Amino acid sequence: MKFLALKDVSLSLLQQKVKICFNSISRNKSYSAMRIEIDGMSKLLTEICIMEKRETIGWIDLLRILACFLVVFSHCCDPFTAQFDTNRANFLTAVFSGSLVRPCVPLFVMMTGVLLFPVRMDMIAFYKKRIGRIIIPLIFWSMLLPILFFVYLNYIHPATQNMAITGDYTWRGMGTKLYTFIFNFNFDTTPLWYLYMLIGIYFIIPILNSWLEGAKKREIQVFLGIWVISLVIPYLKMLAPLLGYTGNYGNMGLFGVCDWNVYGTFYYVSGFIGYIILAYYLVKYPLAWSWKRTLGITIPLFGIGYLITSLGFLLTQKYFPGNYANLEIVWYFAGINVFMMTFPVFVIIQKLNIRSSVLLSRIASLTFGIYLCHFVFVQIAYDIWESSLPAILRIVGMACSVFIISALIVWGMKRWSYTRRLVC
Template sequence: MTMKERIPFLDYIRVVACFLVMLVHASENFYGADASGLAGNMSMLANEQNRFWVAFYDGALGRVAVPLFMIVSAFLLVPVREGMTMSQFYCRRFMRILPPMVCFMILYSLLPLAWGAMTWEQSVADLKMLPFNFPSMAGHLWFMYPLISLYLIIPVVSPWLERASAKDELVFIGIFAFTTLTPWLHRFVSPELWGECFWNQYSAFWYCSGYLGYLVLAHYIRVHLKWSNSRRLTVGSIAFVAGAAFTAWSFWWKGEPGVLIETPMLEWSWEFCTINVLLATFGLFLLFSCISRPTAIITELSKLSFGMYLMHLFFLAPIAGWLINGNAAEPMLPVGVAIPVIAILTFICCALTTKLLSFLPGSKYIIG
């Protein structure tokens, strides 16, 4: 895609979303009870400062990162270009993401051996599992699997989206919005809803839920939403602030310093397909859609963002370890400063490394 063909606001979203992913993982060092520093099955907040700043950075700001990436992909790819077959679409999309994904899955299974962060037994176990799931040291690669799922479904739903009216799409988006209540209902009402049981995980709303909803939302915004910039700014600001505030509050409400808590309960409203995250994502996307002027550095960083995302834990872990110095309650810098500093330093290191790698022959198979 040339400079003229690029959509400036989507480049801004990619760059900001990439940074927010790093902000999320920087924040996890201040509530994860796991030895890695990241949030595992159990969490514990050291003090009120950590409780507030994690809720703010990870909750209010960071939760929108993944849905934004999903909307950007759908915004550009849906519906499938006229004349392109399903096989052609799959070949084109998967050749862009699978080689770099596999490359980094192998790297995360082997490189940590060099600095003693994993044992040979764990390395071999991770390599054996590569056909089935991401390595133990690369939890962030979970995102690649729903992205693959989104790519698989795009050619299937494209014909409907080409024919659907704005009203039709709104009906589906409404159903999707209802399904975003499911994580709350699972936690506070029943773990099994609308036909779910141990022999059936596909509930009544299964096929209308998940990231498919963001795909349809992206198409609706691109094709049917004809709002002025002033209206986008107003509605976008209200939606983002409301969604982000609830997301931050939900963590703060459940978090109690010094008390060990199951991470899913602490993050009870942080799943990416919850109504509050949907609202915040919609609002922020509207705000970004008002940007029309490209910026050279943003365009360049956008091109590098996939590689930056893939490698960022290699940098984030040692940077966080250095700043925290083994004490999440009293890091080298105040927590409110330490979290963004970890993310910024990681972002800079990733940008420089990805740019250098981009000069290698065949770099697209490493960094995308």
């Protein structure tokens, strides 16, 4: 997800370099000293050009738009998935549709890796710029969304049939949500889990940047290989009891995880970090595959990942009824099956090498705001779209209408200086 370009910081650094160069001249420094300063400016200008070009590459804009729409589509499936056996047809439609779009968040994360590396500022400046830019939208939407849900469910449509909606929508319940976001998100602010996670990603990016700048291609490949192994751990945790594993003191964690230690063997090389490094790797070392080879690898890989995701969800629901934690394992963004779907999408869109356009860039610039505000409109759209329509038509209709409405709202907010910072 793109939050801010690096070019403004780089331009500031360039201005400092220019001042240093002219100071060198005024102090009658040697030609060699001035040459070093000029070379430094030249390199910085090159980096600025690369970053500006990266910000406007068509395939990156397309990937951001696609990832954002898939997130909206995924959330539009939730009210139907929540029906389970109450309406089996709707449930199955939502499972197969929702499973198809699981690459949504990993693609967003990979965009972070594409846009933020290399980091050309010190750690403190990076934190102030990146995390500082997220905090205000996080606070604003953490307070506004519960209010909107409260108003809608109490005064506009209290008779909603949306089975996915959970929580306390009394005055007291809403009031509690207005400050407990300092601990975590709630149902009304479900999409904001990403921002909490992203702050953690930002903490580690300057450190990763230092390693990546000196890492060899083979070293990055080794890390990615270890990360791929970590993607299988959730399934091992499900299967271990079937092989006789009883855990430690009731804790079913693996590889050193127990009640007094949550940091197991693969803890530090797992999760979304791998997607960021994978994106960096694929941009720095693009796959030199022909289209025939690309499609010959990515399409079967995506298909297998999709089958594991969709059928795995149904099998988990069958053999672990009522165990929602196990259901989520199959839909984990950092699971091997979702990775098998994410990698092909990224590689294919990267290989398309789409030209940038003003329209594409403008829509892409709205994606962060759309992500922040869309969730409440998903619930409203569920009640608006005719219930007699087939579930798949309702889901597609909801996703398209919510995406467009959210985009228009964000576009309007970006035009007003007082609200612009809340959506970008």
